[in-house]
Amino acid sequence: MPDAQVFDVVVVGSGGGAMTAAHLAQKRGLSTVVVEKTDKLGGTSAYSGGACWLPGSAVQQRAGIADSTDSARRYLAAILDNPDADRIAAFLDEAPRLVAALEEDPALEFEWLPFPEYFEAPGRVSWGRSIQPVKVRRDDLPDGVGDLVRPPVERDRAGEGGRATLSGGQALIARLLWAFLRDGGAVLTGHCVDTLLQEGDRVAGVRATTTAGAVEVRARRGVVVAAGGFERNPQWRQEYAVPGDAAWTMAPRGTNTGEPIGAAVALGAATDLLDQGWFCPGLEQPDGGGSFTLGFRGGVIVDQHGRRYANECLPYDRFGRAMAEAADRIPSWFVFDAREGGRLPAIAMPEGDPDAHLAAGTWVRADSLEELAAALDLPALLETLQRFNGFAAAGVDEDFGRGTDEYDTFFATGEGPNKALVPVDQPPYVAARFVLSDLGTKGGLVTDARGRVLRADGTAISGLYATGNSSASVVGAVYPGPGAPLGTAMTFASLAVQDLAGQDLAAQDTDRSGGQQRE
Numbered sequence: 001m002p003d004a005q006v007f008d009v010v011v012v013g014s015g016g017g018a019m020t021a022a023h024l025a026q027k028r029g030l031s032t033v034v035v036e037k038t039d040k041l042g043g044t045s046a047y048s049g050g051a052c053w054l055p056g057s058a059v060q061q062r063a064g065i066a067d068s069t070d071s072a073r074r075y076l077a078a079i080l081d082n083p084d085a086d087r088i089a090a091f092l093d094e095a096p097r098l099v100a101a102l103e104e105d106p107a108l109e110f111e112w113l114p115f116p117e118y119f120e121a122p123g124r125v126s127w128g129r130s131i132q133p134v135k136v137r138r139d140d141l142p143d144g145v146g147d148l149v150r151p152p153v154e155r156d157r158a159g160e161g162g163r164a165t166l167s168g169g170q171a172l173i174a175r176l177l178w179a180f181l182r183d184g185g186a187v188l189t190g191h192c193v194d195t196l197l198q199e200g201d202r203v204a205g206v207r208a209t210t211t212a213g214a215v216e217v218r219a220r221r222g223v224v225v226a227a228g229g230f231e232r233n234p235q236w237r238q239e240y241a242v243p244g245d246a247a248w249t250m251a252p253r254g255t256n257t258g259e260p261i262g263a264a265v266a267l268g269a270a271t272d273l274l275d276q277g278w279f280c281p282g283l284e285q286p287d288g289g290g291s292f293t294l295g296f297r298g299g300v301i302v303d304q305h306g307r308r309y310a311n312e313c314l315p316y317d318r319f320g321r322a323m324a325e326a327a328d329r330i331p332s333w334f335v336f337d338a339r340e341g342g343r344l345p346a347i348a349m350p351e352g353d354p355d356a357h358l359a360a361g362t363w364v365r366a367d368s369l370e371e372l373a374a375a376l377d378l379p380a381l382l383e384t385l386q387r388f389n390g391f392a393a394a395g396v397d398e399d400f401g402r403g404t405d406e407y408d409t410f411f412a413t414g415e416g417p418n419k420a421l422v423p424v425d426q427p428p429y430v431a432a433r434f435v436l437s438d439l440g441t442k443g444g445l446v447t448d449a450r451g452r453v454l455r456a457d458g459t460a461i462s463g464l465y466a467t468g469n470s471s472a473s474v475v476g477a478v479y480p481g482p483g484a485p486l487g488t489a490m491t492f493a494s495l496a497v498q499d500l501a502g503q504d505l506a507a508q509d510t511d512r513s514g515g516q517q518r519e
């Protein structure tokens with residue numbers, strides 16, 4: 001094995017939490033390396049909209065949104081089950097400080113993102129508390145930065161490169177990477193971390209598999225595991241009973257299979273919430289994949305008998321959880337009419353080509369609802385649609401209250417008495433097959449308010465930190481609002497870096513021979 005490279009901090013993974021940790025550590029003068037399994041940086045974070053749920057930030061105040069950390073505390077208290085009070089307090093206190101620290105850097109610009117929160121509960125802020133990175137042109141980034149960032153999902157899945165302008169999650173990763181490299185940070189791609197190295201009882205580096213064999217990367221201060229969940233690992237999903245399927249997840253192919261979580265468990269780390277994910281309805285693709293779908297503007301979703309079972313306009317995680325409640329809801333069928341010219345009246349990432357769907361049978365089209373019901377063997381479909389069209393005419397969904405919440409109407413375009421209720425009455429009709437997808441699992445390593453990984457007895461494993469979907473989520477089984485995965489991942493990354501930076505290194509080997517290297 002070649003000589004180990006040595007840094008102060010080793011960050012495993014390159015999503016929003018990882019890159020925040022890397023940028024903040026390097027900025028503090030700690031030599032830092034990002035160790036990434038694939039040849040692109042950003043993981044699922046790069047596919048994301050880049051919304052960051054960071055309550056009480058200056059960005060939000062600048063946009064004139066009346067909010068305080070206290071109202072976010074009330075909101076979380078109302079919606080979370082058994083929250084860890086210390087971690088919630090740490091998240092809420094740190095979130096505005098993190099945004100201020102990020103905005104000190106000229107590479108990092110944020111703006112408010114209007115998007116409703118996911119629960120009607122005390123403390124909810126209308127139009128939300130999320131912020132997003134300002135988009136950035138590839139040409140305005142330093143050479144090579146844009147090319148290292150994973151392209152948007154529709155292009156990545158098709159094997160295409162990124163766009164001329166990077167927005168959402170790509171802008172977030174690109175901007176953090178820009179600052180990190182400018183400050184002398186190092187990146188190792190094509191390194192799959194599968195082992196954590198120890199010196200005494202301190203985690204002191206990682207071992208990674210590369211095409212050239214095993215490589216060791218040493219960490220003088222510690223390792224931050226921010227390598228996503230295990231959504232792409234079918235065995236673990238089955239073992240821990242995560243609803244859905246590895247084939248239907250939104251994580252990029254070849255990414256999150258959980259090796260770093262397993263490596264931490266091998267050192268005695270505790271885990272929690274292993275059956276949990278950030279769920280969503282997924283449009284099934286002809287190749288068996290799933291596409292995150294939200295913003296339903298028309299149509300109804302029915303089970304295998306042709307019955308509705310939830311408000312289709314629910315925030316996606318809540319709809320996904322409704323899908324998971326009964327076996328006859330996976331797959332479901334999304335039945336819509338010709339109002340949008342045969343395209344899906346919803347936002348699917350990606351939607352795919354309607355003709356390819358029809359050829360593959362993931363979409364079925366018929367000239368009448370009778371024919372559609374017969375083709376799919378959905379005996380209750382006609383009655384369901386008759387009832388739904390009555391609700392649309394009256395403006396009231398008596399069964400599931402669609403159109404009563406601000407989230408329901410955010411995407412709605414209907415012209416009737418309730419704009420979220422649009423009749424399904426214009427042939428031809430299409431039924432699109434829907435599966436239970438996810439934006440990642442969110443069970444993993446148990447961490448404390450400083451991002452330190454804990455053993456089952458509550459003691460911290462020295463030198464080991466975790467954030468993002470590698471850790472058991474601070475919000476448990478709940479998805480509070482847009483940007484919660486990234487916002488919480490970035491905040492605990494910041495707290496972990498503060499802990500790492502504050503360590504007393506007097507007793508440790510302070511050999512500074514490791515340099516800033518790039519592969």
Ligand SMILES: Cc1cc2nc3c(=O)[nH]c(=O)nc-3n(C[C@H](O)[C@H](O)[C@H](O)COP(=O)(O)OP(=O)(O)OC[C@H]3O[C@@H](n4cnc5c(N)ncnc54)[C@H](O)[C@@H]3O)c2cc1C
Pocket residue numbers: 012013014015016017018035036037038040041042043044045046047048049050051052053153191192193194226227228229250251254255256257258259260278292349439440467468469470482483484485486487489
């Ligand atoms: C279309 C879409 C839109 C979304 N929009 C939002 C949004 O606006 N806001 C929001 O908060 N969330 C959003 N999400 C969800 C969010 O993107 C993810 O849940 C979150 O970004 C996961 O972050 P992560 O850092 O834990 O994992 P990831 O971003 O997936 O990063 C993990 C990285 O670690 C690498 N890795 C894995 N294993 C190893 C290993 N063994 N060694 C080295 N590297 C490894 C992976 O290759 C990957 O690059 C969205 C998701 C999708 C799909």
